Amino acid sequence: MPNAQEQHVSQTGTLSPDTPSPDAPSPDAPSHRKSHAPDRRPWLVRRGLLLEPGPRRRLALGGFVNQLGTAAFLATAPLYALRVIGxxxxxxxxxxxxxxxxxxxxxxxxxxxxxRRGPRGVFLASLLVQAAAMLSLLFAHSFVAFVLSVAVTDLAGASGGAARGPMIRRFGGDEVPRFRSYLRSTxxxxxxxxxxxxxxxxxxxxxxxxxxxxxANALTFLGCAAVVRGVPALEPLPAPTASNRWIALRDRPYLAFVVLDGILWIQGEVVTYALPLWVVLHTxxxxWFTGVALAVNTVMVVVLQxxxxxxxxxGRVAARxxxxxGLAFLVGMAxxxxxxxxxxWAAAAVMAAGVAVHTAGALWHAAGSLELRFRLAPAHAQGQYSGVFGLGMGLCYTVAPGLLGLLCLGWGGPGWLVMGGVFVAAGLAMPLVVRWAGKSRELAA
Structure with a gap:
């Protein structure tokens, strides 16, 4: 007879916010070695800089290759359209x-x-579409052709992100937050x-x-596909018979989490968008301090995430x-x-300290966000929930430049405090949403 936790998962497919994960250990999870046995693993693996061989390492390597080309393209896409397409x-x-x-x-x-069809095949298909759409930019000589090429690329990219979520969740096993943090660092x-x-x-x-x-960017998509192709295929998880097809869009506690979390993800644009303009226009x-600020932010994330x-x-720990x-964002922005x-020089020193505090907040936020993103989603619908999560993040990133421009750059110092207050409010509301999610899942069970 299954225990209470097994009954809860089998009926709802969703973990309560503080239920330990029932997932089996990841295929490449490190085995428990006896303390007296010599550790013969490579130094990079022992130090946690490289994952053990297996699906996790392949997902991390594929993500690194993919992001390498994507970051380079995003920084040059407007200039390509201006200079080459005209x-x-x-x-x-x-x-x-x-x-x-x-x-x-x-x-x-x-x-x-x-x-419903398995995440690996969908993810590989999205990478192939991205590669083809990227190469089509070489033949774009009009506004319509440019929009079609970039739109298909973004469409396939969002599709790949939604399909990658279930693989991260299931191969991450009991260490999803740590694994996802490693992926963020890479x-x-x-x-x-x-x-x-x-x-x-x-x-x-x-x-x-x-x-x-x-x-080169098109080749990175193909390179990522070649790496991820070695990841074992995952069979779809059975959905409860009463499960709604668009369950994620009807899950009000999860949608509330997505809204609050999306607001908090605007913090990423503070250092990359608002701060450089603040340095040039108001201090x-x-x-060159803008480069120093970005370096501080990047190094802290890579080393400490x-x-x-x-x-x-x-859920409770992640909400805290x-x-x-949110409080760290307010202090850093103040x-x-x-x-x-x-x-x-005094302005540079003060802002360096502010960036460090802000980045500490970003580390805490990412750790909590990555835990709740998967913790609050049913096991059988991780892809659909990942898509909704990505939709919320994307919308907030879309409004971030205008919002930060209005508050931080238009209002000056008081605007920075107002934006920090928005982050504090979102952070304070998160524990309430997590408790709401827990109660809704208990009722569903």
Whole structure:
């Protein structure tokens, strides 16, 4: 006779926010070695810098290759449209905006397809479509062709993200937050290298250089597919007979989590978008400080994200981490706001401290967010829920530049405090949403 936890999972397919995960250990989870046995694993594996051989390592390597090309392309796409295709700046912005919105719509339906047909095949198909769509940019000579190429690329990218979620959840086993944190660290590292490659292409500023980068990005999609092809196929999990096809869109507690979490993810644009403009327009700090701030943010995430995720297991712990993150965002942004009017070096020192505090909040938020993203979703519908999660993040990233521009850059110091207050409010509300989710799942059971 199954125990209470097994009955709860079998009936609802959803873990309560603080129920230990019933997933079997990951196929590549490290075995428990006796303390007296010599550890013959490579040094990088022992230090946690490289995962054990198996599905997790393949997913991490594939993600690194994919993000490497994507980051380089995103930094150069507007210039390619301007310099090579010859579009006016207004059409470039409009085309990228349309493509981004189209891409957001793919997440839930493709995630549902991944739940019912198996995530690996859907993910591989999305990578092949991305490669073809990227190469089609080489033949785009009009606004319509540019929008179609980029829209299909974004559509396939969102589809791949929704299909990748179930693989992360199931291969992550009991260590999903730590595994997802490792993936985030490697993605940050890949983005850094991609940005460096984009810098070289921008410096060359030639049509051949931009085209070469597009071809290289298409190859990264194929490289990612070649790596992920070695990941074992996952059979779809049976859904409860009473399960609604679009369960994620009817799950009000999860939708509330997505809204609050999406608001908190705007914090990523504070360092990459608002801060550089703040440095140039409102402070006397040297302009090269923007690069220092990005370096501080990147190094902290790469080095500390996995460590920060340790112990962040269960809905209540993750909600507390999110609440702590909101407070850190307020403190960090208040410190950054005080840099206006200070002498150059003093302004740089103050903002460096503010960026460090803000990044600490980002580490706590990511650890809590990555735990709740999978914890609150039914096991049989991870793809559909991943699509909804991606939809929420995408919409918030879409409004982030305008919101940060209005508050932080338009209002100045008070605007930074208002934005920090928004983060605090979202963080304080997260424990309430997690408790609501727990009660709704208990009633469903």
């Amino acid at each position: 579009l006016p700046i207004g059409q470039v912005g409009l085309g990228l905006g349309i493509a981004g919105l189209v891409g957001l719509l793919a997440g839930p339906p493709v995630g549902h397809l991944a739940d 993605a940050f590292l890949a983005s850094t290298f991609g940005a460096l490659a984009a810098g070289v292409v921008i410096q060359l500023d030639s049509g051949s250089a931009y085209r070469a980068l597009i071809v 006397q700090a040297p302009r 996995v460590r920060t995720s340790r112990g962040v297991s269960g 981490a999110t609440r702590r993150a 410190v950054i706001a005080t840099a206006a009017g200070l002498p150059g």
